[in-house]
Amino acid sequence: MMHGPGLKAVQITGGFWKERLKLNTEAALRHQWRQLEASGCIQNFRLAARQVEGFREGMFFADSDAYKWLDAAARTLAYSNDAWLMRQVDEFIALLEAAQESDGYLYTYNQLHFPEQRWQNLQLEHEFYCLGHLIEAGVSHFTATGATRLLNIAQKAADLLVRTFMNAGPLQTDGHEEIEIALLRLYQTVGEKQYLELARRLLERRGRIGGYAWHFMRQSLRTTRRLRTRDQQRAAYIREHPEHTVPKMPSRLLRQVPAGLPLRLAYSLLSGKYAQQNAPIEKQTRPVGHAVRFTYLEAAAALLARLSDDASRLPVLETAWEQMVTRHLYVTGGLGALPLIEGFGRDYELDPELAYAETCAALGSLLWSWEMLQCTGGAKYADLFEWQLYNAASVSMAQDGCAYFYDNPLTVRDGLTRSQWYDVPCCPSNLSRTWAALGSYLYSQEAGHLWVHQYVTSRGSLEPGLILDAEAGLPWNGNTRLQFELDAPRDIALHLRIPAWTDGYTLRLNGEPIETVEPAQPPPPETACGYAPHTARYLTVGRVWQNEDLLECDFSMPIRILRQDRRLPKCGGKAALARGSLVYCLESVDNPDCDIFNAKIRADSLRAEVSPAHFGGITILCGETPAGKLLVFIPYLYWANRGASQMTVFVEG
DSSP states (O other), X not given: OOBOOOTTXXXXXXXXXXHXXXXXXXXXXXXXXXXXXXXXXXXXXXXXXXXXXXXXXSOTTTHHHHHHHHHHHHHHTTTXXXXXXXXXXXXXXXXXXXXXXXXXXXXXXXXXXXXXXXXXXXXXXXXXXXXXXXXXXXXXXXXXXXXXXXXXXXXXXXXXXXXXXXXXXXXXXOSSOOHHHHHHHHHHXXXXXXXXXXXXXXXXXXXXXXXXXXXXXXXXXXXXXXXXXXXXXXXXXXXXXXXXXXXXXXXXXXXXXXXXXXXXXXXXXXXXXXXXXXXXXXXXXXXXXXXXXXXXXXXXXHHHXXXXXXXXGHHHHHHXXXXXXXXXXXXXXXXXXXXXXXBOOSTTOOOTTTOOOOHHHHHHHHHHHHHHHHHHOOHHHHHHHHHHIIIIIGGGBOTTSSOBOSSOOSEESSOOOOBSOOSSOHHHHHHHHHHHTGGGGSEEEETTEEEEOOOOSEEEEEETTEEEEEEEOTTTXXXXXXXXXXXXXXXXXXXXXXXXXXXXXXXXXXXXXXXXXXXXXXXXXXXXXXXXXXXXXXXXXXXXXXXXXXXXXEEOOOEEEEEOOTTSTTTTTOXXXXXXXXXEEEEGGGOTTSXXXXXXXXXGGOEEEEETTSTTSEEEEEEEOTTOOEEEEEEGGGTTSSSSOOEESEEBO
C-alpha cells in the first residue's frame, strides 16, 4: 500500500490554491475565531478552567467546533508563520491544559452542568466525537510544529478512553463517528498499538446492539431531561445575573420538509440506520443514514485496513463506495439528499432543490476516497477527490472567507445566501482544516514509485534528495509542468493521473514529445448524475530521472454535458455543464432577463471564455438558447457571492 508525503512535505506555492490558502489564513481562521468567541464556545473552556464566572452556552457538542478550528490552525502552521495564529494557538492550548481534568476528561457540557456524570448518552451527546477532534488537533499540531503540549492533552484523553472502553460492550460506541479516525491517526503518530486496537474494537462493535430502538429511546429521554435541567440552571443563573445574555446564532435553514420525512427520520433513528448501527461494518454495503457519519465510518474502516495491512475489508468498502457514486451522488459531488435526516435517501432520490449536500459530508468523502486510493491505487478515488474538493466542498466558503453555506442545494429559487455562522457551525472550520492539509493529498509514494494524484502548483520534498516542483493551470487550463530536483539520478516509475474529465493529452520530456499507448478503456458504469470517475487512470512514465528533468502534461478540457438519469426528481433528463474539474451553473445575476429554471441550451453554441469581469478573471461558459439568447454559466463554487440570487445547475439541451 502506498503512503502520502505528510503534512509538511509539500508547500502550495502558487495558482488557484495559493490564493485559497491565503484567504483561509488571513480571513477565514480569524473570522471563525471571532465567531467562536461570540457564540460562547471559547468562554466555555474558561469556565471549565475556573478562570471566569458565567454560564456555559452552545450545543452540548460545541467543544468540537473549537477543536476543528484548532486543527485547521495547527495545520496552517505547517507552512505559515502568521504571528496572530501562533499566539492564538498557544493561548488556546494553555486554556485546554487548564480545563482538562487530571484523568484526561475534557467535555465542558458535563464538566459544567453535570460534573458527576460521564458517558451517559454516547449515541446522542457526542463525547467521543468531541474528543476525536481534540486528538486530531493534537496530532496536527505536533506534526506541524514538533511541540508536544497539545499532543500530551490528546494522549491523556485517548488514554482515558482506552482505560474506560477497551473492554466495553456494543452499546459503548459513538453515535457520530470520528473518534476512530482520530485514534488511528494518533497511532500513526506515536506508534502505541492500544490506540489502533481501540479503534478496531469500536468499529467492530457497531451494528451489534440488541434492541437498539429501546436503547436509543432511553438515551433520548435522558438527553431531554438533561437539557431541561440545563435550561433550569440557566434560568436560575439569569435571575441572579440579569446582565447575562444568551448568544443568538442563526440556525441552519430547512428550505422545505416534504410530507412524510419526519416519519422517515424516526424510522432512520430507531432502526439504527441514522448512525450506521443497523448492521455490522462488514455488512455496510449501502449508504445509509446521516451522510457525514457514514463517510467518516467508511474512512475509518479504510484507514484501519491500511494500517493493519488487511485487504479483506476492502471489497465491502469498494461496494459501498460504488453504490454511493452511482446512485447517491449529486453532479456536484454533494452527498445527502434529505433534510432532517441530513443524509441519504433511496436510490436515485436526488432532488436538486431539497439537496442537503452538507459540506462536511463532502469532506468525509474526501477522507474515504483518499484512504481507498492509498489501499488500492485506483485513480477513480483521486478523481472523485478532486471533483468534490472543487465543487461540493469549496462552494461552502464565500469569496471573502467570512460567510458559509452549511448545505449546498443545486437549484435555489428563494435567494439563498451564506451566513457568517450557525448554531451548529461544524462545516466552516472543517473546510478550513481540509484546505490547510491539501499539500498532503497531492502525491503518494512507494519504493521506486511516485504517484501524482492532483495537479496543484507546489513544491514537494518527497524524500531526501528528491524535490518535485509542480506548476499547474487548473482549474482554468490543463497545462502542468513537473520538474525534478535530484541529488543523484533515480530510477522512478512516475504515475500520472489522467483525469476522467479529459478526452486527450500530450506529454513532453525536456521539450521532446513522449509517445504513449494506452489500452482501450472499458465504458464507465452508468451513474445517476452523469459524472463517472471510473475512466480516470494512471499513466506510467518510468525512467532514470536526472536533475532538472522537466515533464510537461497538457490535458484537453472540453465542455462536457452531463445527463441526469431520468429517474431523478425535477432534473431527470436535464443536463449539467462541466469543464475540467468544475461544474457550472446559471445564476440570475448573470442572466437577468431569463427564466433560468426552464432554460434551453444549444450544445453547438457552447464556448469557454476568460471573463475579467467575474471574480477578478475566471473562465465562464457561454451559450445560446434556440432563440439566440445568451446564457452565461459560472463555476458552481462561485455562486451567491454577489447578493441574493436564484441559481440552478441544470438546463434543457
